[in-house]
Amino acid sequence: MRFIADLHVHSHYSRATSKDMCPEGIWKWAQLKGVTVIGTGDFTHPQWLKELDEKLEPQGNGLFSLKKEFQTNDVPGPCKADVSFILSAEISCIYSKNGKTRKIHSIILAPDLASAARINIALTKIGNLKADGRPILGLDAKELLKITLAEAPDSLFIPAHAWTPHFSVFGAASGFDSLEECFEELTPHIYAIETGLSSDPLMNWRLSALDRITLVSNSDAHSAPKIGREANILDTEISYPSIVNAVKTRKGFVGTIEFFPEEGKYHFDGHRDCGVSLAPKETIHYDYLCPVCNRKVTVGVMHRVDKLADREEGVKPEGAPGFQSIIPLPEIISEALKVGPSSKKVNAAYFSLLEKLGNEFKILLDIPLDDIERAGTPLIREAISRMRKGNVHIAPGYDGEYGKVRIFEEVERKEIKGQLKLL
Amino acid sequence: MHTADHILDGLNEAQKRTVTTTEGPLLVVAGPGTGKTLTIVRRIAHLVQQGVRPENILAMTFTNRAAREMQERAVSILGDTAVKIFIGTFHLLGLRILRDAGEEDFSIYDKDDQVELLKSLMKGSAKKAEQMAEQISRIKNFLDAADPEIQESYGAYQAALKQRNAHDFDDLIRLPIEMLENEDDAMAKYQERFQHIIVDEYQDINPAQYRLLKLLVGRSNNVCVVGDSDQAIYAFRGADLQNFLNFEQDFPGAARITLTENYRSTGVILSAADSVIKHNQKRIDKELTPVREKGAHLTVISVPDERTEGAAIIQEIEERMGGTSHYRMAQGSTGKGDPARSFGFSDFGVIYRTNAQAKALEEEFSASGIPYQVIGHKSSAQAKDTEETLIYLRSLISPNAATVTAAVYTDEAKLLGPADFFDPRANAVTLMTLHMAKGLEFPVVFITGCEDGLLPCRIMKHEVDLEEERRLYYVGMTRAKDELLLLHSRRRFLYGRKLSPAPSPFLAEIPGALIKCMVVPAKVKKQKEIDRQLGLF
Numbered sequence: 015m016r017f018i019a020d021l022h023v024h025s026h027y028s029r030a031t032s033k034d035m036c037p038e039g040i041w042k043w044a045q046l047k048g049v050t051v052i053g054t055g056d057f058t059h060p061q062w063l064k065e066l067d068e069k070l071e072p073q074g075n076g077l078f079s080l081k082k083e084f085q086t087n088d089v090p091g092p093c094k095a096d097v098s099f100i101l102s103a104e105i106s107c108i109y110s111k112n113g114k115t116r117k118i119h120s121i122i123l124a125p126d127l128a129s130a131a132r133i134n135i136a137l138t139k140i141g142n143l144k145a146d147g148r149p150i151l152g153l154d155a156k157e158l159l160k161i162t163l164a165e166a167p168d169s170l171f172i173p174a175h176a177w178t179p180h181f182s183v184f185g186a187a188s189g190f191d192s193l194e195e196c197f198e199e200l201t202p203h204i205y206a207i208e209t210g211l212s213s214d215p216l217m218n219w220r221l222s223a224l225d226r227i228t229l230v231s232n233s234d235a236h237s238a239p240k241i242g243r244e245a246n247i248l249d250t251e252i253s254y255p256s257i258v259n260a261v262k263t264r265k266g267f268v269g270t271i272e273f274f275p276e277e278g279k280y281h282f283d284g285h286r287d288c289g290v291s292l293a294p295k296e297t298i299h300y301d302y303l304c305p306v307c308n309r310k311v312t313v314g315v316m317h318r319v320d321k322l323a324d325r326e327e328g329v330k331p332e333g334a335p336g337f338q339s340i341i342p343l344p345e346i347i348s349e350a351l352k353v354g355p356s357s358k359k360v361n362a363a364y365f366s367l368l369e370k371l372g373n374e375f376k377i378l379l380d381i382p383l384d385d386i387e388r389a390g391t392p393l394i395r396e397a398i399s400r401m402r403k404g405n406v407h408i409a410p411g412y413d414g415e416y417g418k419v420r421i422f423e424e425v426e427r428k429e430i431k432g433q434l435k436l437l
Numbered sequence: 438m439h440t441a442d443h444i445l446d447g448l449n450e451a452q453k454r455t456v457t458t459t460e461g462p463l464l465v466v467a468g469p470g471t472g473k474t475l476t477i478v479r480r481i482a483h484l485v486q487q488g489v490r491p492e493n494i495l496a497m498t499f500t501n502r503a504a505r506e507m508q509e510r511a512v513s514i515l516g517d518t519a520v521k522i523f524i525g526t527f528h529l530l531g532l533r534i535l536r537d538a539g540e541e542d543f544s545i546y547d548k549d550d551q552v553e554l555l556k557s558l559m560k561g562s563a564k565k566a567e568q569m570a571e572q573i574s575r576i577k578n579f580l581d582a583a584d585p586e587i588q589e590s591y592g593a594y595q596a597a598l599k600q601r602n603a604h605d606f607d608d609l610i611r612l613p614i615e616m617l618e619n620e621d622d623a624m625a626k627y628q629e630r631f632q633h634i635i636v637d638e639y640q641d642i643n644p645a646q647y648r649l650l651k652l653l654v655g656r657s658n659n660v661c662v663v664g665d666s667d668q669a670i671y672a673f674r675g676a677d678l679q680n681f682l683n684f685e686q687d688f689p690g691a692a693r694i695t696l697t698e699n700y701r702s703t704g705v706i707l708s709a710a711d712s713v714i715k716h717n718q719k720r721i722d723k724e725l726t727p728v729r730e731k732g733a734h735l736t737v738i739s740v741p742d743e744r745t746e747g748a749a750i751i752q753e754i755e756e757r758m759g760g761t762s763h764y765r766m767a768q769g770s771t772g773k774g775d776p777a778r779s780f781g782f783s784d785f786g787v788i789y790r791t792n793a794q795a796k797a798l799e800e801e802f803s804a805s806g807i808p809y810q811v812i813g814h815k816s817s818a819q820a821k822d823t824e825e826t827l828i829y830l831r832s833l834i835s836p837n838a839a840t841v842t843a844a845v846y847t848d849e850a851k852l853l854g855p856a857d858f859f860d861p862r863a864n865a866v867t868l869m870t871l872h873m874a875k876g877l878e879f880p881v882v883f884i885t886g887c888e889d890g891l892l893p894c895r896i897m898k899h900e901v902d903l904e905e906e907r908r909l910y911y912v913g914m915t916r917a918k919d920e921l922l923l924l925h926s927r928r929r930f931l932y933g934r935k936l937s938p939a940p941s942p943f944l945a946e947i948p949g950a951l952i953k954c955m956v957v958p959a960k961v962k963k964q965k966e967i968d969r970q971l972g973l974f
Binding site for chain 2: 029030060063064067106108109110113114115117127130131132134135139140144145146149150151152153154157180181187188414
């Protein structure tokens with residue numbers, strides 16, 4: 015069965031995370047977005063694990079359902095669907111290796127509560143699991159992988175948002191130049207990396223070292239409406255072993271749904287405080303120093319890929335799944351209506367579309383444009399059409415600042431509106 | 438096996454003389470960071486190389502941690518033969534002597550067991566029982582008779598131990614002394630066995646340990662004691678610095694070697710520490726020579742209260758590590774890190790005078806998510822919380838597992854401290870008292886509570902041993918390799934009282950030219966406001 019999976023989110027026990035990231039909220043928004051399998055996030059957190067244990071029930075296949083008594087009645091009819099939870103966590107390893115401070119985030123998927131508990135018991139002796147849903151451990155990422163494999167052999171370990179500058183395995187500020195440098199002889203246990211918002215498969219395909227690696231994409235959502243902003247498309251049975259097997263072998267792993275990488279917060283280089291955004295070439299020209307304040311700029315994902323790549327863009331490795339780039343629907347509506355993406359207007363239009371057409375992924379990826387126009391406006395139709403073709407302008411994100419999406423020039427917007435009046 | 442040349446490799450002149458002066462009594466004055474453990478281990482290796490049988494060597498350390506380190510280093514030089522050398526604490530030696538004498542099946546009462554027993558005997562409060570335990574311990578460490586007013590309790594306690602077939606820690610020294618004094622054969626046996634004795638941290642030896650040592654040093658008279666009068670910090674436990682100062686009279690013909698080259702700290706740190714300790718009278722004077730560069734200034738940070746003290750430390754750590762999370766980076770409270778240096782959490786040591794100070798610091802660290810460990814004392818609330826979590830997690834693994842409780846300790850394991858239960862792979866900021874800090878080193882050291890009343894500590898006792906307090910401060914300062922940060926709080930809530938303490942007089946003993954000052958103003962934004970401004974990721 016073909017379905018969408020988002021394997022990396024956070025609970026309300028993580029820093030700067032919304033209260034709506036509770037089992038009920040995740041369940042609801044997974045349906046609105048069209049996500050069938052959703053990570054629980056944060057299984058390392060003792061209270062969150064308890065909450066999951068209380069509100070979820072095992073399906074018997076390594077996945078979980080929200081118990082009936084916790085299901086709410088506020089999901090639009092056409093969006094209603096079954097949601098399966100998969101136990102997931104993210105851990106931040108901060109340590110010193112080969113003369114550099116390393117900060118590596120990793121995702122762990124666990125096959126059952128007992129496995130999650132075993133991992134947690136081992137980690138309790140190493141760090142403080144209670145302060146943050148995404149705990150910080152003073153542990154070598156390789157040691158974390160070793161512990162994970164020892165405590166839960168059926169778990170899956172995935173380096174998170176592998177290219178972001180500050181907290182990732184390839185990050186410019188505190189990462190490594192290769193998976194081998196980080197995981198050494200355990201590298202064969204790394205089957206996948208998460209590409210993160212600021213990179214897409216096209217960029218990752220430039221590294222022949224990643225040819226055997228599955229490129230996965232997840233939302234890393236800290237609030238429910240961000241669920242599924244990136245995700246994976248699978249075509250397997252809905253069960254833990256099948257999902258893990260698909261990620262490991264790419265059999266049944268159809269591909270990913272991606273941000274346009276320019277929209278990610280770390281696509282370009284630059285300095286947010288100084289408002290300086292630089293393409294990699296410009297950064298080199300300025301000798302990695304901010305032209306405004308003269309301090310080191312934050313080197314972004316594009317630059318880092320450039321540095322580690324051993325071939326030009328355009329090569330698609332054999333057997334590599336494809337991908338589709340999207341812009342979140344609220345942003346598209348916001349572009350069409352020319353109001354802020356979190357405004358009431360956008361919100362109303364968003365839910366109106368969902369009521370009429372079904373979940374967000376259906377709208378973005380599948381529903382015929384004519385149907386969208388009928389349910390919405392010609393501007394929304396045109397915006398989605400352009401997004402599907404990749405015909406959008408994005409001012410690249412840098413140093414923590416999201417990229418700015420622009421689908422229409424002002425003149426165009428008037429033109430399309432004008433056509434509407436004539437009809 | 439190393440050749441004779443290798444054993445002296447890389448040692449300085451004084452260290453070489455320490456290694457090769459094997460006959461007769463020897464006093465080694467070893468300041469902080471002078472390569473003391475390295476030198477002792479090489480001396481042991483040299484003895485073995487010279488044909489001394491490993492089982493004829495006795496090396497006594499002050500802590501199990503030091504013993505383990507010494508053992509590991511000895512094994513790495515000598516191979517498995519090193520395990521035949523007795524390397525351990527006085528208590529471990531005492532335990533072995535009792536076991537050798539056929540006393541097999543007694544149990545050992547640690548501090549908690551002692552207090553528990555006394556509580557039931559005295560039918561009083563835990564505090565009273567604790568005080569009594571301390572008094573009894575003093576009597577045993579000084580080999581004194583009990584004062585008339587506690588005679589009764591002491592007698593009841595000893596009788597109860599006997600009835601339970603138990604010994605307390607202090608008995609592990611006291612009883613072997615009695616045995617050796619009364620049984621000439623036993624004494625001869627051990628004197629025969631231990632031809633070469635090395636005692637580390639000799640300045641902290643108490644009268645009972647001194648007596649045991651005297652009994653063990655036979656006609657061979659090959660006793661090498663290593664110590665530093667400036668690091669004597671256990672007077673409250675009965676340690677007597679006088680033993681160290683009198684060594685050359687006690688063991689006539691003793692040679693003296695002073696290790697002066699310091700490999701640990703920057704010049705500035707050493708110079709500051711030296712300026713402080715020079716104010717003491719009771720010491721063997723020595724001048725430490727830095728091998729390292731001059732280094733950065735000391736930083737003195739004035740904070741409004743004990744909460745901000747923890748927050749300021751966390752911020753300094755974040756700055757050096759370049760931020761531990763996007764969240765903190767977005768708060769703007771972190772720098773970008775120093776690319777020329779590489780930090781792990783275990784590079785930071787946070788030191789305080791009293792355990793009572795740990796609570797506020799621990800709360801800040803706990804909330805920050807930065808991994809930390811407290812050595813020396815268990816915070817009972819935290820331990821309980823962790824235990825509850827573990828019970829729940831075990832119940833998820835197997836429904837019956839929840840009933841499985843604490844592990845069974847062996848007697849020797851009971852002699853180990855709580856720090857030994859941390860996973861050795863864990864990299865964490867270490868929080869500890871000045872007493873627990875001895876023997877450790879960290880690239881970056883924070884000494885908190887640099888206030889009059891805490892340093893020197895005037896809280897527990899009416900009479901302050903100013904020199905001992907200064908030595909404690911000196912021990913703290915000399916733990917630092919690269920950076921030393923001294924914090925003092927303008928207000929402090931301690932033992933249920935609100936204090937407005939003056940800065941520690943020891944701060945004034947550091948030359949101003951070596952110090953850079955920072956003041957954290959009282960008004961800080963509440964965490965909630967910061968959260969609101971940040972928005973969500």
